[in-house]
Amino acid sequence: MAAMITIDFQNCTILLLLCIFSLLCYSLFFKKPKNSRGYDNLPPSPPSLPIIGHLHLLLSTLTHKSFQKISSKYGPLLHLRVFNVRLILVSSASVADEIFRLHDVNVSSRNVSTIDESLVFGSSGFITAPYGDYWKFMKKLVATKLLRPQAIEQSRGVRAEELERLYANLLNKAKKNESIDIGKEAMKLTNNTICRMSMGRSCSENNGEAERLRELVTKSFALTKKIFFANLLHSVLGISVFKTEIMGVSREFDELLEGILVKHEEKPEENQGKDMMDLLLEAYRDEKAEYNITRNHIKSFLLEIFLAGTDTSTQTTQWTMAEIVSNPSILAKLREEIDSVVGKTRMIQESDLPNLPYLQVVVKEGLRMHPPSPFLLRTFRESCEIKGFYVPENTVLFVNAYALMRDPNSWKDPDEFKPERFLASSGRGEENEVREQVMKYLPFGAGRRGCPGTSLGYIFLGTMIGMMVQCFDWKIEGGKVHMEEAVAGMNLAMAHPPKCTPVSRFDPFTINLHKS
């Protein structure tokens, strides 16, 4: 892999400040662990710099690539150090399999330090919650109520309306011959849909609340990278360095969500069916519940659903559409499938997805090559042994899902967009082999803390990409898509999102109008 490690200037300043600070903390960093048994059997470690250790690798603009590069040189299980913080870097399916098979509970916390009173990265968060009573209660609520298949089915109409809204917007642009940024358009759909699924009709594009939420979600994303570093270096930096910024965003969210919460409490009959907020309020009022959640738990959870569900689906749609329009034979094959299954008299809908196997593998390949979350981040709560090496307690676990899904030992031509690879795999073989096969594909994470929104994510991607391919041709500004990567917040984004002009192939709604 010939990728260069580039360091941006803002990060250099942080690096310099940290170096100075680290000198002051020298004695702390080199304090010997109380129980140093096993420390002579840590996983291999690539050469590091004095004091800062491997910080320079973390600060590179594309951390997943610099980590991929050192892993391909030094091995799939590495021990890194950033000041006195220990990290384990995993880049192969075989190591990931051992961790999630034998040590899943041990790595089921993210050990994020939080600001108590904040809704963003606060102590009432679900994503940041340690593996314990609150997380278990919410996970059960998510699996049995909030995101269970029947709940997803009930909100099908909301998603169909939002898909039509996106279609109408694209058609309007096509008529005016105007270009769009696919990511921005997809973001509106995911945001509006999650807004309506979680908070009902009271939060729609029409009353400006969706737009306000979108802005707040974007502000929170901008904070994630800073908070990630502050967390990692909590003994040096601490999350409170960014407290003012975090609390500013938190207060805005609080005002917006509290308003919607009160509306739900006052006029429950206005909501059509139960949305997530109703179900969360039920749990909040239930005195006999296994865990008594608070209003802050409700608000934090709703906010996290936005953070976890919108940008991930949006980035993947943008990347996958970029791959499709750059590969005319894939576009032709995909369109042929959609035209033959769905036809040209109506728009693709969710119920078509199981009958569109090629669309499904195109989406899977988009997620393999461009996982929106390139890392899975956890913490080893207790010391353990991985592949015969000692891992001390409180070590941070970095699973480089990006490297794993481009590992040449697991994937043929890993850097090429080849959806057919998923059609070929039989899934049969030895038990160990099958498990490792599962672990080589991790866009939604793994184990207990894996993504609970996987089915919804696949629906968003399948319907958005399916509709854009079915109803439009695409003209690319400059004639070529540039596939360079960038990191937005903690997510993998396109460095140069293409400007594309939709060209209408047919209008399924006009066709139906003429027929009736």
Ligand code: HEM
């Ligand atoms: C393309 C779409 C999506 C992708 C690629 C994605 C990916 C991920 C990944 C990699 C994780 C971390 C898993 C781990 O640590 O093992 C995660 C966690 C999570 N995701 Fe998703 N996600 C997507 C869509 C969604 C949607 C639509 C929702 C909800 C509406 C959602 C809700 C969550 C939540 C709540 C967590 C935290 C789970 C926990 O800590 O227990 N995600 N997601």
